[in-house]
């Protein structure tokens with residue numbers, strides 16, 4: 172046989188082999204596509220909550236001092252909402268709205284003391300964990316997902332198959348944290364305390380480290396029943412701001428700057444009604460005792476620790492077998508004022524307290540490095556999760572919007588504004604450009620974010636803005652449910668009782 176003929180035959184055989192391989196592959200792909208189990212495979216959900224984290228993150232650019240590389244990286248993986256706001260600027264009503272998809276003005280759950288289970292509208296709703304359970308999901312969680320009192324004393328793990336540490340204790344123990352002196356470190360109160368732990372205490376000793384380690388282990392363990400909903404609730408930078416020393420070392424005290432948004436005369440043009448909202452005098456005390464910079468340092472330190480933990484959880488997902496079929500949603504429950512408008516608190520209808528972090532990574536839906544400045548709300552999480560997982564939402568319950576519309580087309584038609592409520596008939600309305608506030612007594616504020624990102628100049632009395640105000644007022648809900656029943660915190664039992 173001539174060499175060239177041999178070569179031709181070899182080539183023919185090779186071509187036949189390749190064609191056969193391609194045929195087998197395409198048949199395999201076709202059978203996969205026709206397999207109903209494969210087609211119906213619902214995506215898992217990784218639901219990450221952060222407590223009291225305002226826009227002092229790299230991705231939201233609220234303060235150049237903050238360092239959050241892991242959250243910034245997560246945001247770059249998917250879609251970042253830069254104009255996202257809470258339904259209410261307090262843990263209880265904000266998280267109740269997220270978990271039920273019902274507005275505070277519909278449920279009457281306005282403040283931290285509002286009960287969840289003694290509120291018939293909320294108690295009869297399908298809470299988010301129950302929703303996933305009913306749709307065949309394995310539902311597990313750890314840390315602070317609901318308001319602490321609601322979870323530990325009222326819903327008690329309702330809807331969860333598994334909870335760490337338990338269905339009546341959302342936060343892991345603080346016992347691993349050791350300090351140089353007795354708590355509270357600043358001698359005031361645990362609710363307004365901050366400072367580093369003793370050397371040797373690591374992030375693994377912190378309750379948030381334990382929550383992140385639980386989530387990491389679950390994801391890397393590979394034994395989760397799919398589809399799953401896994402919630403990880405990080406408690407920092409909620410007060411008390413305790414963290415290992417290494418996080419404080421990242422923010423030397425001599426470099427700390429006071430908030431850019433602080434202005435001494437900022438409240439001069441604000442109606443008196445704002446003072447009726449829960450207010451605390453901590454800022455005065457902080458300033459009087461020269462603690463402002465140490466307190467900011469602690470908030471930045473705790474935020475950096477949170478960021479490391481978010482990085483750990485996301486990396487665990489990326490290294491797990493669930494990476495390609497898991498939706499990630501990361502959110503903070505409301506903002507926080509570190510002195511702006513004379514407050515060291517949440518509990519207001521200003522931007523500092525209502526703006527939140529909200530990031531989505533939905534495989535096959537979100538595009539990397541996409542952002543949206545449309546007005547959106549934490550109330551939108553429930554309907555968006557329902558839409559992305561293909562689970563039918565409970566009929567007539569959800570009042571938020573489906574954000575997947577914006578994930579698919581950032582230019583899609585969208586609502587003009589989003590609403591935050593704090594207390595009966597107090598509303599903050601945020602459009603892409605303006606913030607309008609109206610209190611129960613009818614007094615108002617209006618800010619133009621195109622010119623005034625710190626909300627220093629109240630334009631409500633300026634007749635040039637009458638038409639804008641009228642438009643914003645139309646966004647306020649028509650129904651204002653009276654205050655729901657408050658829960659009674661039982662007196663602490665003495666040891667041994």
Ligand SMILES: [Ca+2]
Nearest residue numbers: 222223262504
């Ligand atoms: Ca909170």
